[in-house]
Amino acid sequence: MPELSHPHRVGVVGGGIAGLTAAYRLARLGYAVTLWERSDEYGGLAAAFDVPGGKLEKFYHHLFMSDRAIVALAHEIGCGDRLRWLPSQNSYYSAGQIYSLASPIDLLRLPVVPLLDRLRIGFVTLYLQHVPSRGDRWREFERITAWEWLSKWLGTHAFEKTFGAQLRAKFGPRAKEIAMVWFWNKIYLRTQSRPGLFAKELLGYFDGSFSVLVDSLVQAGRDNGVDFRPGVGITHIAALDQDNAITITTDHGPERVDAVVVTTPTPLLARMMPELPADYLDKLRSTVYQGAACLLLRLDRPLTGTYWLNIADADLPFTVVVEHTNFIDAAEYDGNHYVYVNTYVDVNHRYLSMQPAELVDEYLSYLPQLNPEFERGWVRESWVFRTPAAQPIIGLNYSDRRPEHRTPVDAVYLASMSQIYPEDRGTNYAVSLGEHVAGLVDEDFQKQR
Numbered sequence: 001m002p003e004l005s006h007p008h009r010v011g012v013v014g015g016g017i018a019g020l021t022a023a024y025r026l027a028r029l030g031y032a033v034t035l036w037e038r039s040d041e042y043g044g045l046a047a048a049f050d051v052p053g054g055k056l057e058k059f060y061h062h063l064f065m066s067d068r069a070i071v072a073l074a075h076e077i078g079c080g081d082r083l084r085w086l087p088s089q090n091s092y093y094s095a096g097q098i099y100s101l102a103s104p105i106d107l108l109r110l111p112v113v114p115l116l117d118r119l120r121i122g123f124v125t126l127y128l129q130h131v132p133s134r135g136d137r138w139r140e141f142e143r144i145t146a147w148e149w150l151s152k153w154l155g156t157h158a159f160e161k162t163f164g165a166q167l168r169a170k171f172g173p174r175a176k177e178i179a180m181v182w183f184w185n186k187i188y189l190r191t192q193s194r195p196g197l198f199a200k201e202l203l204g205y206f207d208g209s210f211s212v213l214v215d216s217l218v219q220a221g222r223d224n225g226v227d228f229r230p231g232v233g234i235t236h237i238a239a240l241d242q243d244n245a246i247t248i249t250t251d252h253g254p255e256r257v258d259a260v261v262v263t264t265p266t267p268l269l270a271r272m273m274p275e276l277p278a279d280y281l282d283k284l285r286s287t288v289y290q291g292a293a294c295l296l297l298r299l300d301r302p303l304t305g306t307y308w309l310n311i312a313d314a315d316l317p318f319t320v321v322v323e324h325t326n327f328i329d330a331a332e333y334d335g336n337h338y339v340y341v342n343t344y345v346d347v348n349h350r351y352l353s354m355q356p357a358e359l360v361d362e363y364l365s366y367l368p369q370l371n372p373e374f375e376r377g378w379v380r381e382s383w384v385f386r387t388p389a390a391q392p393i394i395g396l397n398y399s400d401r402r403p404e405h406r407t408p409v410d411a412v413y414l415a416s417m418s419q420i421y422p423e424d425r426g427t428n429y430a431v432s433l434g435e436h437v438a439g440l441v442d443e444d445f446q447k448q449r
């Protein structure tokens with residue numbers, strides 16, 4: 001690690017995976033890093049909490065085999081041996097039935113669409129899996145919506161019954177705005193997770209939850225001198241003054257740094273720095289997010305026989321059911337069965353503001369459709385977790401509207417989930433983002449020397 005005689009002070013706003021990674025990398029490079037996290041805990045959207053029998057994420061999490069940056073980081077900070085790669089069972093719910101979707105063979109067996117349409121789905125999926133992420137071929141997908149491209153190539157019936165229903169379920173009234181690039185990348189990544197075309201998918205999970213990674217990152221940061229300030233939110237960031245310092249207004253008073261990396265959802269930077277130039281502010285403010293309304297249930301028995309259940313039925317109020325203990329054995333949680341029930345919604349949707357008990361009631365009333373035997377007596381405990389910024393909406397030609405990491409104000413950097421593109425957001429890309437922006441900060445300081 002290079003020793004700086006007078007280390008530059010770098011502030012990091014946000015202690016999610018991107019912020020923790022950036023702080024650790026910058027500290028390794030010799031900077032004096034302070035990290036402020038508004039909440040009392042680290043991990044952001046990937047944070048975990050204590051449940052009977054162990055720890056679990058507030059929102060379900062796993063890794064794909066294509067997630068190389070996070071795996072490399074886990075090994076570097078000493079928790080790589082806690083990663084397990086396990087087969088997963090994916091299924092699809094439509095009109096009262098659960099269909100397995102573990103491999104392309106299952107897709108060909110799906111009875112909700114006629115055989116010819118199933119073959120079309122198979123060919124289209126195969127084609128998308130082979131459009132590489134390197135090079136420019138995928139760029140044609142920036143200019144067309146997933147709705148248009150998929151209904152053209154699948155036919156309206158097959159599209160509506162399958163991917164169309166999923167797009168509508170995930171993006172609601174905005175489903176028709178989503179660029180094909182988003183959809184292509186999802187398919188592409190799922191292929192990368194498979195050891196072979198007809199092989200079952202392997203997914204990664206930290207033995208003991210993603211808190212293993214989060215705690216190791218905090219420890220690695222501390223070992224390298226990061227000054228962590230949990231429970232402290234940032235309200236304002238002022239541009240460099242005549243002493244070349246940035247004043248950061250925290251809930252606990254002002255602090256001075258030489259550079260700052262902001263890792264919060266994009267519109268929050270606009271609030272913290274309304275003095276940014278108007279065109280950059282426009283980019284920040286025009287980023288639209290979907291919220292998530294997630295219920296975690298502790299049951300006394302399994303709900304379904306599958307890990308990941310996509311709900312293609314618009315009558316149900318949720319779009320995915322993730323039965324964690326069909327991925328990691330319930331025996332590892334003292335026999336408790338854990339099931340997430342989630343939907344992505346518009347930020348103004350009532351699910352994000354209604355009383356938690358009402359949301360529980362609403363979701364539970366639909367579970368008998370997935371398992372007719374389900375009764376409320378199976379539920380030992382439940383938790384509701386919600387966020388207004390769960391998933392950015394990636395519309396057409398997003399590369400023209402994506403805010404730059406180097407903001408127009410010197411020494412102020414942005415490393416936000418909505419800048420991940422063309423890949424979809426995820427913990428792996430939060431790691432790459434944190435590392436990339438730490439590299440930009442270092443490059444800019446090196447130029448000044």
Ligand SMILES: Cc1cc2nc3c(=O)[nH]c(=O)nc-3n(C[C@H](O)[C@H](O)[C@H](O)COP(=O)(O)OP(=O)(O)OC[C@H]3O[C@@H](n4cnc5c(N)ncnc54)[C@H](O)[C@@H]3O)c2cc1C
Binds near residue numbers: 292
């Ligand atoms: C339902 C759901 C399921 C998911 N499933 C997966 C999955 O299976 N696999 C996967 O890899 N990823 C998954 N993700 C995505 C993954 O969680 C995120 O991509 C990743 O955690 C984002 O990390 P981040 O650091 O960029 O942002 P965040 O986690 O949003 O971190 C930002 C941090 O900034 C803090 N902050 C905000 N404002 C301030 C302020 N003013 N001052 C100080 N601090 C502030 C916040 O408290 C937060 O801790 C899922 C997300 C959701 C919502």
